[in-house]
Each structure stands twice: as structure tokens, then as C-alpha cells.
Amino acid sequence: MSSVPPPPPPVGKQRAPRVVAELGRPETPSETAARKAASSRAHRENQTAFNLTIAIIVSVGIVVLLVLVVVRPGASQLKTIDxxxxxxxxxxxxxETLAAPQLPSGWTSNRAEVRPAGSSGVASWYVGLITPSTQFIGVTQGFKANATWVSNQLGEARQTSSKTVGGVRWAVYNQRDKTDAGNTEYAMVGVEGDSTVVLAGTADDAEFDLLAGRIADQLSD
Incomplete structure (x- = not known):
């Protein structure tokens, strides 16, 4: 009677199936595959979330850099002019005497220049002023100006009233109720000798009146 040969010895050490605590038994091959797939998927999702977070941080950093370096006016734009x-x-x-009155502390200028006549035929003197309330008033003094020149300075705005400041009768152009008036929200136009002075900007009445009074006093001397 022939004997059955013994089974061949196992090759290498065999790993025991992983016992899952929740199951109370070793997991099946399909459960092992599902577990590894879920683990891999979770890793990918975590990596994606991490990359997204890094991308957001970088984007915010770029925006901050643009605000600080590009959007903010440069030193030349903020330079004060004497x-x-x-x-x-x-x-x-x-x-003609140039309209350049002494103003109280808190008033500054960001531009001052004589402008040639050009196509309008009217030469002018211009001063850009920043008021104590950080609003703007532009002073444009036209020499031997005409009504067309005045209209062009104010974007063809219509006069709304008039008032006397510093002994000068000023035509008033109030466009504060318009959203597109820009730097001509409010304007005053006065004539002294051969000079027509246009004040236009965003300041309040008190700052306009102070400036108009100082200019009237200076030009009448």
C-alpha cells in the first residue's frame, strides 16, 4: 500500500489574516481591498484639501502684495507741492496776479503749474488743493477767459445759484446730487479784473468759502 506524500512545507512565513475589532473576525480579501481603497481615497482627499488651502494662502498673499505695491498711490502721487x-x-x-493765497494749517497742494493757452486760446494758472477734511478743490485761473472756457472747465454744468464771498460775486454750480459729477460736484466761478477763477471739487461749502474769500482778498490787493 503506497503512502501519501506529506504536503510541501510553506514558502516563507504566512501572515495571519487581520482581525477587525468591529467584526470580531479576520476580514475577507474583499473587505481588505475595500479598506485599502477607502484609505487611499481619504489620503487623496486630504492631499487635495491641503493643496487647496496652500493655493488660497498664496492667492491672498498675491492680492495683499498688489494692494500694497500696485494699488496704493506711489510716493510721487502723494508728494506735497509748495x-x-x-x-x-x-x-x-x-x-495778472496768480491766485495763490496763504491758507490755514491743514491745507496742502499736490499740483501747481501755469498752463499754456492751447486750443482754447486761454492760458491759465492751476493749483490742486487738499483740504483739512481730505477733500479736493482745484483752482483754475483763466486769463481773459470767456464763457466757453468756463463751460469746458465745468463739463457744461449749469449754474444753480450765486453768492458773494470776499466782496466778489460767485456763480455757484451745485451737482452734489449727481453720481457722475466727479471733481465738479461743487463749483464756484468768480471774476476779478482780467482773471476768471474757477473753484471745483468735492469739499463742503465752508472750505469752498474760505478758499474763495482768501483768493478774492489776494487778487483785489
Missing amino acids: YLKVAADAQPRQS
Whole structure:
């Protein structure tokens, strides 16, 4: 009677099936595959969330950089101009007194220049002023100006009233109820000799009146 040969010895050490505590038994091959797939999927989702977070942080950093470096006005745009000195240097070449009055503390200028006549035929003196309330008033003094020149300075706005400030009768152009008036929300136009002075900007009545009074006093001297 022939004997049955013994089974071959196992090759290497066999790993015992993983016992799952929730099941109370070793998991089946299909359960093992499902567990590994879920683990892999969770890892990918965590990695995606991490990458998204990094991308958001980088994007916010770029926006902050743009605000600080690009959007914010540069030093040249914020530079204060000594309009009194510019006026004093230009005055010898002008027949009319340039409107450049002394103003109280808190008033500054960001631009001052004599502008040639150009196509309008009217030469002018311009000063851009920042008021103590950080509003804007532009002073444009036209020499031997006409009604067309005034209309062009104010974007063809219509006069709404008039008032006397500093002994000068000023035409008033109030467009504060318009959303597209820009730097001509409010304007005052006065005439002194051969000078027509246009004040236009975003300041309140008190700041306009103070400036108009100082200019009237200066030009009447």
C-alpha cells in the first residue's frame, strides 16, 4: 500500500489574516481591498484639501502684495507741492496776479503749474488743493477767459445759484446730487479784473468759502 506524500512545507512565513475589532473576525480579501481603497481615497482627499488651502494662502498673499505695491498711490502721487513757491517763481512772467493765497494749517497742494493757452486760446494758472477734511478743490485761473472756457472747465454744468464771498460775486454750480459729477460736484466761478477763477471739487461749502474769500482778498490787493 503506497503512502501519501506529506504536503510541501510553506514558502516563507504566512501572515495571519487581520482581525477587525468591529467584526470580531479576520476580514475577507474583499473587505481588505475595500479598506485599502477607502484609505487611499481619504489620503487623496486630504492631499487635495491641503493643496487647496496652500493655493488660497498664496492667492491672498498675491492680492495683499498688489494692494500694497500696485494699488496704493506711489510716493510721487502723494508728494506735497509748495504752490506758493511755484507761484512766486512763475509770477514775473505773468501780467495778472496768480491766485495763490496763504491758507490755514491743514491745507496742502499736490499740483501747481501755469498752463499754456492751447486750443482754447486761454492760458491759465492751476493749483490742486487738499483740504483739512481730505477733500479736493482745484483752482483754475483763466486769463481773459470767456464763457466757453468756463463751460469746458465745468463739463457744461449749469449754474444753480450765486453768492458773494470776499466782496466778489460767485456763480455757484451745485451737482452734489449727481453720481457722475466727479471733481465738479461743487463749483464756484468768480471774476476779478482780467482773471476768471474757477473753484471745483468735492469739499463742503465752508472750505469752498474760505478758499474763495482768501483768493478774492489776494487778487483785489
